[in-house]
Amino acid sequence: MTQEPISIAIIDDHDMFRAGVKASLAPWVNVIAEAGDVDSAVAVLHENPPSVVLLDVHMPGGAGGGGAEVLTKCQDIAGQTRFLALSVSDAAEDVVAVIRAGARGYVTKNISGEQLSDAIKRVDSGDAVFSPRLAGFVLDAFGAQSAPATHDDELDRLSAREQEVMRLIARGYTYREVASELFISIKTVETHVSAVLRKLQLSSRHELTKWAADRRLL
Amino acid sequence: MTRLARNQERELRAWLYNDRSAAGTSLADEARSVVANVENTMIHALGTQESISIDLVVVGDAVPNEDTEALMGAMNEALKNAVRHGKPPVSAYLEVRDDLIEVFVSDRGDGFDLSMLEDVGPDRFGVRESIIGRMERRGGTVTFRNMAIGGTEVKLSMPRKVDQNPQRTHAPDEHSGSTKSSSRKKQ
Numbered sequence: 001m002t003q004e005p006i007s008i009a010i011i012d013d014h015d016m017f018r019a020g021v022k023a024s025l026a027p028w029v030n031v032i033a034e035a036g037d038v039d040s041a042v043a044v045l046h047e048n049p050p051s052v053v054l055l056d057v058h059m060p061g062g063a064g065g066g067g068a069e070v071l072t073k074c075q076d077i078a079g080q081t082r083f084l085a086l087s088v089s090d091a092a093e094d095v096v097a098v099i100r101a102g103a104r105g106y107v108t109k110n111i112s113g114e115q116l117s118d119a120i121k122r123v124d125s126g127d128a129v130f131s132p133r134l135a136g137f138v139l140d141a142f143g144a145q146s147a148p149a150t151h152d153d154e155l156d157r158l159s160a161r162e163q164e165v166m167r168l169i170a171r172g173y174t175y176r177e178v179a180s181e182l183f184i185s186i187k188t189v190e191t192h193v194s195a196v197l198r199k200l201q202l203s204s205r206h207e208l209t210k211w212a213a214d215r216r217l218l
Numbered sequence: 219m220t221r222l223a224r225n226q227e228r229e230l231r232a233w234l235y236n237d238r239s240a241a242g243t244s245l246a247d248e249a250r251s252v253v254a255n256v257e258n259t260m261i262h263a264l265g266t267q268e269s270i271s272i273d274l275v276v277v278g279d280a281v282p283n284e285d286t287e288a289l290m291g292a293m294n295e296a297l298k299n300a301v302r303h304g305k306p307p308v309s310a311y312l313e314v315r316d317d318l319i320e321v322f323v324s325d326r327g328d329g330f331d332l333s334m335l336e337d338v339g340p341d342r343f344g345v346r347e348s349i350i351g352r353m354e355r356r357g358g359t360v361t362f363r364n365m366a367i368g369g370t371e372v373k374l375s376m377p378r379k380v381d382q383n384p385q386r387t388h389a390p391d392e393h394s395g396s397t398k399s400s401s402r403k404k405q
Binding site for chain 2: 088108110132133135136139140167170171172173174176177180181
């Protein structure tokens with residue numbers, strides 16, 4: 001079964017990086033727009049909303065909010081467009097800020113073209129994409145060893161299973177490997193990951209906001 | 219070019235995002251140094267043009283001590299092995315918990331086999347001594363397993379309070395997928 005084309009936009013302030021990404025993506029990924037700063041990104045995304053946006057966390061312009069600001073200003077197209085953060089930065093507060101602004105996942109720039117195309121496909125179909133680093137942040141923020149949530153809908157803690165999945169992803173396992181390790185289906189892994197993403201986005205857990213701020217202060 | 223960029227990026231990130239903790243106070247920082255060192259030195263050791271990129275994820279932190287020094291030494295050796303004998307991506311995961319500290323080093327190569335325990339690296343100490351010996355002398359354990367989808371994962375576990383009980387004899391097997399557990403020598 002051939003893959004249906006997916007339209008994307010690449011938002012990053014390095015021309016060479018954008019060119020490199022374009023060249024490495026699968027043929028069914030259709031790059032319909034690019035931009036290098038906050039204001040042109042917001043403009044171009046509204047002109048012709050793509051299905052997925054590859055968004056760098058750091059970028060000049062606007063009010064200085066970078067990728068998170070682009071996301072915030074694109075809430076009105078959030079129904080049709082999904083954002084995937086792609087960045088060199090792995091500073092916790094930046095990653096968390098972009099997820100809480102609405103990104104469906106975060107991957108680092110040393111990812112391969114194949115993995116990136118796969119991540120685009122996942123985000124397009126509504127799933128979340130976690131890099132090992134993001135999984136690590138989640139465990140840090142929610143407390144890897146705190147008592148697990150007893151109900152899945154508790155926003156401020158991870159369930160035991162969610163902690164297990166996050167730990168394996170942090171160790172570098174792909175979703176397939178996680179599924180194999182825990183004897184569950186890939187679909188179930190995706191469900192857990194999406195649930196964790198939702199908690200990361202919605203939790204008013206004091207630690208999430210305070211901890212991100214703390215990192216800057218030391 | 220990539221290696222230069224990675225090192226500069228690392229320095230800039232450390233400067234911007236605080237990794238300015240005083241020397242000797244952060245295990246997480248030490249782990250990052252170990253990884254950086256392996257990335258930089260293995261290029262020369264392997265005589266390769268390609269850059270080596272190790273994905274390190276850290277959860278939690280601790281003040282270094284002699285036990286963590288052994289853990290970092292073992293991690294250093296495990297990483298060099300993964301780069302030398304395994305296949306990328308090479309991942310490292312450090313988790314600090316209340317009762318123990320764990321490091322997982324994995325690669326996607328052909329998997330672990332027992333003959334590797336006898337492998338003698340350029341420094342002539344071999345895996346058995348440089349990884350297992352180091353860990354066990356401080357009361358830690360080492361587990362090697364072949365991953366379901368291919369590749370090797372080395373788990374290094376260091377309890378945070380050294381177990382004084384001389385009767386403990388072996389580290390738990392992960393599950394039926396493992397090929398070898400290390401055993402602590404009886405005193």
